[in-house]
Amino acid sequence: MGVDDIPLAEIAGLAQDARCEALQMVHRARASHIGSCFSAADILACLYGHVLRIRPAQPDWPDRDRFILSKGHAAAILYATLALKGFFPRAWLDGYCANGQPLGGHAIAAGVPGVEVSTGSLGHGLPIGLGMALGLRRADASHPKVANHPRVYVMLSDGECDEGSVWEAALLAGARRIDNLVAIVDYNKIQSFGRVADIIDLEPFGAKWAAFGWQVIEVDGHDHGAVCAALRLAGGAGRPSVLIAHTVKGKGVRYMEDQLLWHYRSPTADELRQALRELRS
Amino acid sequence: MRNTFISRLVDLAAQDERIHLLTGDLGFSVLEPFRDRFPDRYLNVGVAEQNMIGIAAGLALTGKKVFAYSIVNFAVTRALEQIRVDVCYHNLDVTVVAVGGGVPYGPQGYTHHGAEDVAFTRVLPNMAVMAPCDPHEAAWATTHLYRRRGPSYLRLGKGGEPAIHGGALADTAGSGWFDLGGGGRVALLANGPILGECVKAAEMLVAEGIGVRLISVPAVAPLPTAPLLTLARECDRLVVVEEHSRSGGLGGAVAEVLSEYPGMPAVKRLGLDSGKIKTIGDQRFLWRENGIDAAGIAAAVWSWVDGGPALMPGDTI
Numbered sequence: 001m002g003v004d005d006i007p008l009a010e011i012a013g014l015a016q017d018a019r020c021e022a023l024q025m026v027h028r029a030r031a032s033h034i035g036s037c038f039s040a041a042d043i044l045a046c047l048y049g050h051v052l053r054i055r056p057a058q059p060d061w062p063d064r065d066r067f068i069l070s071k072g073h074a075a076a077i078l079y080a081t082l083a084l085k086g087f088f089p090r091a092w093l094d095g096y097c098a099n100g101q102p103l104g105g106h107a108i109a110a111g112v113p114g115v116e117v118s119t120g121s122l123g124h125g126l127p128i129g130l131g132m133a134l135g136l137r138r139a140d141a142s143h144p145k146v147a148n149h150p151r152v153y154v155m156l157s158d159g160e161c162d163e164g165s166v167w168e169a170a171l172l173a174g175a176r177r178i179d180n181l182v183a184i185v186d187y188n189k190i191q192s193f194g195r196v197a198d199i200i201d202l203e204p205f206g207a208k209w210a211a212f213g214w215q216v217i218e219v220d221g222h223d224h225g226a227v228c229a230a231l232r233l234a235g236g237a238g239r240p241s242v243l244i245a246h247t248v249k250g251k252g253v254r255y256m257e258d259q260l261l262w263h264y265r266s267p268t269a270d271e272l273r274q275a276l277r278e279l280r281s
Numbered sequence: 282m283r284n285t286f287i288s289r290l291v292d293l294a295a296q297d298e299r300i301h302l303l304t305g306d307l308g309f310s311v312l313e314p315f316r317d318r319f320p321d322r323y324l325n326v327g328v329a330e331q332n333m334i335g336i337a338a339g340l341a342l343t344g345k346k347v348f349a350y351s352i353v354n355f356a357v358t359r360a361l362e363q364i365r366v367d368v369c370y371h372n373l374d375v376t377v378v379a380v381g382g383g384v385p386y387g388p389q390g391y392t393h394h395g396a397e398d399v400a401f402t403r404v405l406p407n408m409a410v411m412a413p414c415d416p417h418e419a420a421w422a423t424t425h426l427y428r429r430r431g432p433s434y435l436r437l438g439k440g441g442e443p444a445i446h447g448g449a450l451a452d453t454a455g456s457g458w459f460d461l462g463g464g465g466r467v468a469l470l471a472n473g474p475i476l477g478e479c480v481k482a483a484e485m486l487v488a489e490g491i492g493v494r495l496i497s498v499p500a501v502a503p504l505p506t507a508p509l510l511t512l513a514r515e516c517d518r519l520v521v522v523e524e525h526s527r528s529g530g531l532g533g534a535v536a537e538v539l540s541e542y543p544g545m546p547a548v549k550r551l552g553l554d555s556g557k558i559k560t561i562g563d564q565r566f567l568w569r570e571n572g573i574d575a576a577g578i579a580a581a582v583w584s585w586v587d588g589g590p591a592l593m594p595g596d597t598i
Contacts, residue, residue, distance in 0.1 A: 109371065117342070121366055127332045128367055131339020134324070152339075165363075168332035 006050055011224045014084055015045035019252050019279050021080035021093055027272045029097035031105055035262030037077035039188035039221070039247040040155060044081045046227040047153060056086040059113040065150050066132050068117045070125020071157035071186060072106040078115065079103050087114035123163025126183060129154035130169045133181040133240075149180045151235055156183060159191025162200050167212070173240040174213025182234045183214070183242040186221065188249040190260050209242045221245030253278055282437045282474075283311045283380055285416040289423040290348060291315050294322065300427075301340055305330045305351040307380075311440075312350065334360040337375045338367035346374045346427065352386070353379040353395030357434065361401055368432045369405045376426050376433045377402075382412060382473055383524025384553070384567040385439030391558045395436070400529025402434040403502040409433040410502040411457060412523075412531075414445050414476035418459070418499050421450040425457070439564075442474045445497070457500020458508045465492020467586055468512055469578070471522040472499050472531055478568060479522050481575035486582055493582070504534045513545050520549045520582055522573055527552040549585055551578060 022037045048054070052065045069078045076096060083090045095101030102111045106120030117128055133152040160166060173181050187205070189196050196202055206216040215237045219230040227245065234241035249263070250256030253275040267275060291314050294300040301322045302315050316323045326333045330351055337347040349356065356379040357364065368375045379398065386393035403410045409429055411422040419437060426433040446459070463483055471479045476497055483493040496512065498505070513519060519539070521532035532550030539545040553571050560570055568574040572581060 118366070118370055121362060123331075124335055124363065124367055127335020127363070128339040128342070130332070131336035131341075132343055133339070134336065135340040135343030135345055165329075165331040165335065168327075168329035169335065172326055172329065172332060172336075 006225055006228045008224055011045045011049040011228070014049045014081065015042045015224070016279060017084050018045060018077055018080040020276055021084070021090075022076040023253075023267065023272060023275055023279070025076045025080065025093055025096040027267050027269075028094070029105070030266045031076065031097050032264045032266065033073045033076065034265075034267065035190070035250040035256055035259065036071065036074045036157065036186075036188070038251045038253065038256065039249045040071070040074050040186045041077050041252070042222045042224060043155065043184060043186065043227055043245055043247075044077055046224055046231065048081050048085050050228050051231045052153070053150065056114070059087055063150055066116050066129070066136075066152045068119065068125040068129050068132075068152070068154045069107045069115075070119055070129075070154050071122070071160055072119030074186075075103070075105060075107040078107055079112070082112075082114040085114075088112065122157065122160040123165040125154045126156065126166050126169040129183075130173050130178060130181055133173075133178050137178070137180060151180045151182060153182045153184060153231075156185050157191070158185060158187045158189065158196050158202060159199075161185065161202055162191075170209065170212045170214065177213070177239045179235055179238050179240060181240040182231070183240070185242065185244050186247050187244055188247045190249045190258070190263065192263060194260065206244055209244070213239055215239050215241040216244060217241060218244045218246065221247035222251055282413060282416055282419040282442050283440045285419045286378065286423050286435070286437060287311055287315055289420045291318060293424065293427050294319055297346065298322070299344060299346045301345045301347045303333050303337055303347060303349045305333045305349075305355055307351050307355075330355045330360040331363050334363035334375070334377070335367050338363070338371060338373050341368075341373035341375050342371070348376045348378050350378045350380075352381045352393065353398045353436070354392065357398040357401055364402070364432070365405055369407050372407045372431050374430060374432075376435055378435045378437065380437045381439055382436035383438070383475065383564070385564050387562050387564050387567045390561060394553075394558070396526050396553050396555075396558070397529065398434075398436060399501050399523070399525050399531065400533070403529075403534060405432070407431045408502055409500070410436070411499045412436040412472040412501060413499045414471070414473055414497050415442055417444055417446040417448065417450050418497065421452065421454060422457070422499055424452050428452075436473065438474045443477060445476055445480065456503070456505050457498065458505040459497040459499075460508075461495040461497055463487075463492065463494045465494060466517040467491060467582060468494040468496060468516045468519050469522060469582070470496045470498050470519060470531065470535060472497060472501065473524045475522055475524040475568065475573055478573060478575045478578055482578035482582065485575060485579040489583065491583065491586060498531060501531050501534055504538060506538050509535065509538060510542065513539055513542075516546050518546050518549070518586055520551065520578070520585070522551045522578055524568075524573065525552050526555055528555070549581065551581055
C-alpha cells in the first residue's frame, strides 16, 4: 500500500470535525485541556481514519487493534473522534462531563464503546498496552491465533514521560522485542506548568527510546500523510516502535497555539465563535 | 504457604490456559514449577512492580487470569495506584499475590514489614482480600480467588508455616470464615499465621477458666458479615488478632460492621504497633514486642475480661 492509498481528505475532515466537536464540548462543560486535544487531533484522525484495524459496529471484535489514550486528559478529542466514526451516537458528546452521563473529563472506558482503557493518571497506559500486546501475541482457547497479531497503540504526552513507569515498560518491551506495541508521543513541548525543555528536558528524546531498544520514527504530528506512513513503518521490525510526533499545543486555532494557558482555559462564547470560524475556514 | 500456593496454581493452570503468572523478580525456589511447566504463561518483568501490575491489567483485558507475585510492600504499596486504577477500576481478573504478610522478614527492617497492606487493599472497589493462616487455607484461598471474577489480593506468609487446620479444606468451604471450635463468651478472631499464637493463647485462657471461641477469618474483604453478626450476638467480647497494623486491618473491618448495630460487644484489636516500626528482630521476637505472641494475647484477653481497660497502658494506635 502506498502513500496514494491514504485517504487524506477523509482524515483531514475527521480531524477538523473532531476539533470542532471537542471545542464545543469543553466550552459547554467549562472544561480544560483543549490545547492537549488539538495537538493530538491529527494523529487520532490518522489512527481512526486509516491505520487502526477496527469495526466501529463491533467494538469488542477480538482481533481489533487497540488504542490507549494514556494522556487521558485529552479525552474530549478521543470521544469526538469515536463518535464521528460511529462507535456511539454523536449526541453523547453533548453530555461530556455532565452529571450522570458516560463521558467523563478523563477517558472513561466503562459503558463507552471504543474506549479500551480508562486513563487519567499519567504513566499507566504503556504498561497496560504492553500487557495487551503480550496477551494478543499468544494464542489460547479464547483467542485463537490470528495470522497477524493485533497491534496496540498507546498515545503518551511528553510530560507523561517524566513518570518512571513509562520507562519500566519501555525497558521491558525493548528487551523482549514486543513488536506489536507502538507508542506515540504527542510531543507538543508544553507540559502542565511550563515548557518541557525548562522542566525536565527530554532531549535527546529519540536517542533515549532507541537506547531502550525501540524503533524510533520522528514525524510532524500534523502531517497526515507522514503520520500514516510512519505508523505503517511501525511494527514488524522485530521490536517495539515509538512515533515521536512533533506537535503544537492548541494546533488549529491561532490564539491557542503553543500557549500554556490553553492547557487550562475553557473558551468563552466569543472565543468559541472565533475558533470555530477559523477551524471551518 | 508459598509452595502450597504455587502447587495449587500449577494444578489450576494445567486445567485453564488463561492463567498467567508474573513476578517482579522474586520467587526463587518457589515459582520454578510454574515457570518450567508453563514458560509461555510466565513472565519475570524485572524489578518493576508498577509495570507488573499494569501488564497484569493489560493481559486481563485480553482475557487472561493473571497472578502477580512479589513481596508485600513492593506488590501492594509500590504499585497501589496501578492496583486501584488499572485493576480495580476496570474490575479485572488479577490476583496480587504477596509473600511476607506481617513480619516474617522482621530482621530486614520496616521496608520489608507487611504492616499496612490489608488496610490499603480492603477499601478498594471490587477487591477481595484473603490472608490464610496455614497451607490448607492457602490452597483453599488460591482456588477460591481463581474461581471468583475480579481483582483480589492473596496475602501469604514467608513459608514453612505449620498446619492449623486438621486437613485439606473443601473448595466449597464457604467464603473465608472457619470456626475452629472452643466455647464461651469471648471470641478470638484472627487471620494469617498469627492464628497459631491464638490457638496457644486460647489453651492458656481455658486453663485459667476463661472459655474462648476461636475463628479463622482469612476473608477481610468481602468480610463474612452474616457469621460475624451471629457470633457477636452470642459473645460478650470480641478480640481480633492480626499480624498487621492495629488500624485498618481485620480488626478495623470487624469494628466497622459491628458499630452499625446496637447492643454489640466491644471489640479489642491486637496487632502491630505503629510506634515500634524501628524495632528489628525475628518474627517471634516482634510478635512478643507487639504483644501478639500467645502470652501477650492471653494477657490482653485476661486483663480485658477481668475488668481491665480496653486500651492497655502504653498502647498506641
